[in-house]
Amino acid sequence: MSDFIKHPVVSLPDRAPEPVFSKEELVFTEAEKEQIEAFRAQYPTPESAVMKTFWLAQEKFGFLPPEVIRLAADTLGIPFSLAYGVATFYTQYYKAQKGKYVLDVCTCFSCQLCGGYDMLRYLEEKLDIREGETTEDGLFTIQGAECLGACGTAPMLQVTNGPYVHNLSREKLDALIDALKAGKKPPFVSVTLPQDEDDLGGNRRSDAEATEVGQTPPAAETFE
């Protein structure tokens, strides 16, 4: 036996990490495959469809462990290494399992100045976890987020890459957590333009499930 084998200069795990999903689970349905084909048809190269395919896969599996990334790559006929590089570049693709509801609390720029950190710390206290952690029951993950583009209704948060919750307050967070525990995801909220309030007397969209108006932001207590 060579010296190298007896005295390895690097230590490597002796096996690949156990996959989270079994072979039986790791399949796209015919309808999903059709959808992925439709994504491919929108671009000149199959690589370009990888981001949409990841979104579809994350919707189905909840996150993107290596075996799901490989499934996406194989379905598109692109190298796993390329797909893996893309999955690890973008923060919205979850590489590890998170809670059922991921609460991305914006703490950036306008939200920093308008109490984003107050909301983040309140949630930490309420759910008894720190930023980046998941509750034991697997229901909630809290994350501090960079600017989510809703500065006029600061502070705000996003629920699992989906609906925005605007004009946060502690009471509103209490109600949100209760609703999510009961399995009720917040609706799409249309933020009314201040000029529409003046000209149209309110929100212009008759199909808006819920509306919000920018508020005078609260004074931030924590200003990290």
Next chain:
Amino acid sequence: MEMALFGNNESGKTDAWRSYERALLPPVRDLHRFDTYVGHGGYEALRAVLTREEWAPGKVIEAAKASGLRGRGGAGFPTGLKWSFMPPVEPGKPRYIACNGDESEPGTFKDRQLMEYNPHLVFEGILIAAWAMQIDATYLYVRGEYADWIRHMERELATLYDKGYAGKRILGTDFSSDIVIHKGAGAYICGEETSLLESVEGKRAYPRIKPPFPAQKGLWGCPTTVNNVETLACAPLIINRGAEWFAGVGAEKHPGPVLYGISGHVERPGVYEYPTGMLITDLIDKVAGGVRGGKKLKAIVPGGASVPVLRADMIEGVTMDAESLRKAGSMMGTAGMLAMDEDTDMVKFLRRVTRFYHHESCGQCTPCREGTGWIENLVTRIDEGQGTLRDLDILLELCDQMEGRTVCALADAAAWPVRNTIQRFREEFEAKCRQSIYAVA
């Protein structure tokens, strides 16, 4: 012309803006629906350019130039000029538009409101630009966080295809052009034009070295023009009302309607449509209801996190257009304006901004990857009361080593707020350094 009253730089300094009638977001209920949009003259501009001889592609580009329209995404580049950079049509070589709806500059939230309330204006603008440059397909890049808005726009886009307003043989003419919405997945860097192209191609979004510019080698090596969504939404207005009208709205050298996103310590934050060239003091005091709780204004950031901050004593008489803001020592950026009241701790503010850029640096270039981290560490140290006066000089030296030394402008965008916040609020930084445990050393 009814808008002539905005026809010079003095306009913003009067109360004429009060009678301004919105053009990007006109007050029409349910304008986001195809039928309502068409009912209010929507897609007439598209029909005009596709069917009338006077609107040959070259003429549309001429009109864009004559309108004086400048990009609304941050850099403020003249749009007509950018369109004219596209090389002549070559058979077998597709041409693309990449429409930038990534909107991730902190403090910017106007494109989202435009996509929510007037998506068809964006689609019509895209199709007019597509005609002007003879484009085969447009990739509308929208940040992944805007999932709900993407869903809504997909629905409207499907209607557009069904009605024959996009895709093959648009409105029965020989012109065909596709629109594809590309959903991002959380990366500030994708707002940079070449990095956006990489992302559409399904890669890690590392910016490309320019030249070649996108007009030469863009998406998949083919001629491509990158425009912001608000920029393209101006195209139907230019066709319908004329380049002269557009050029007469707002500031002379930076004209047109613009969406101001006002946030921070004001009574009434939100997105407002007004002409360019508005007085900053009017926007804060009259439009957004003044600083909350009757507090005094301390500083404003006029156009997103990367543009230099202005002290309250620097904004007197300054208007929201490239020229006036340059003289004042800042930039128009995205017109996403942040107001800060007298209680704001500028060191803490800068600390959070530096954290943002550190988090969002793509890591491709060393000065940015390392520099943004060191900047964050140094500002954090000062804020935590462990900094020294020498740290301030090191920070400025770091800025020197970052600006203009990387593939894209993220390093510059990270360095400008540091340089300017320190220069313009130096006493606050020095005060924290003097209180520090190392102050004696």
